[in-house]
Amino acid sequence: MQVLRALLVLLLWLVLLCLTARAVGRCIRMGWRLTVLSAFTVCGVLVWLASELLSAFSQLALWGSAAFWIISALILWATGAAGSTSRHAEARHLSKIGLSSRLILPLLCSAVVIGILFLIAFVAAPNTYDSMTYHLSRVMHWQQNRSLRFFPTHIPRQLHAGPWAEMAVLYLQMLAGSDHLANLVQWFAMIGSVIGVSYIAKIMGDLGRRKR
Numbered sequence: 001m002q003v004l005r006a007l008l009v010l011l012l013w014l015v016l017l018c019l020t021a022r023a024v025g026r027c028i029r030m031g032w033r034l035t036v037l038s039a040f041t042v043c044g045v046l047v048w049l050a051s052e053l054l055s056a057f058s059q060l061a062l063w064g065s066a067a068f069w070i071i072s073a074l075i076l077w078a079t080g081a082a083g084s085t086s087r088h089a090e091a092r093h094l095s096k097i098g099l100s101s102r103l104i105l106p107l108l109c110s111a112v113v114i115g116i117l118f119l120i121a122f123v124a125a126p127n128t129y130d131s132m133t134y135h136l137s138r139v140m141h142w143q144q145n146r147s148l149r150f151f152p153t154h155i156p157r158q159l160h161a162g163p164w165a166e167m168a169v170l171y172l173q174m175l176a177g178s179d180h181l182a183n184l185v186q187w188f189a190m191i192g193s194v195i196g197v198s199y200i201a202k203i204m205g206d207l208g209r210r211k212r
Contacts, residue, residue: 006122006176010184013172016073017043022080033199040192044164046072051167055148062174064146069171114191121183134158136179139170 021039050068054060126136138158141151148167150159165185172181 006178006180009172009175009181012175016069016076019073019076019080023076026080026082031199031202033195033202036195037192037199040188044168047168047171048164051148051163051170055142055146058146060142060146060148060170065171065174110194114194117190118184118187121187122180124183125178125180126182131182134161135166135169136182138163139166139173139179139182142166142170143174 017039020042021035024038024042025035046069050065050072051060054064054068057064126132133155134157137153137155141153141158142148145151148163153159168185169179169182172184173179
């Protein structure tokens with residue numbers, strides 16, 4: 001049951017990401033790489049904003065977070081749906097994705113590695129020393145207190161270290177009912193890094209061709 005619930009949460013997050021990419025694509029009208037990276041950035045800002053707002057009112061709980069994300073999804077859908085001309089422009093940019101024959105094998109190998117890492121991240125819950133004493137511990141305190149406020153602890157890292165990753169884990173844990181999706185925060189960060197590296201390589205390639 002928890003596995004099905006986790007899969008449903010993952011599906012809903014992917015829908016939110018697609019809505020974000022659609023809204024961002026309408027605004028920036030650029031290539032698919034920058035659109036996806038911008039969508040990841042917007043989702044990251046929403047995670048931070050939801051955490052701070054809900055924490056301020058001690059509503060960092062299941063129903064408060066669900067209401068925030070539903071409202072956010074509706075706003076993103078309305079933003080992406082507005083303007084048929086923008087949608088056509090976005091479609092033209094996305095249609096420009098082209099692959100040369102020499103890239104097929106590296107991409108297939110990368111896809112296999114990414115798929116294996118996804119299975120590991122989904123099946124194996126976090127079990128490292130840091131996860132048990134620091135990362136997941138602060139998530140449980142936040143969930144229990146319904147707030148990001150400081151709490152009594154003999155592990156100072158739970159209070160002062162950068163909190164964003166645990167904020168994302170908190171929502172996945174509240175919605176899925178377990179910590180089985182916690183590793184996917186890092187997995188999606190890896191996907192963003194891969195796309196970012198390919199975007200940098202594309203820019204450098206374009207600059208090299210212009211110099212010729």
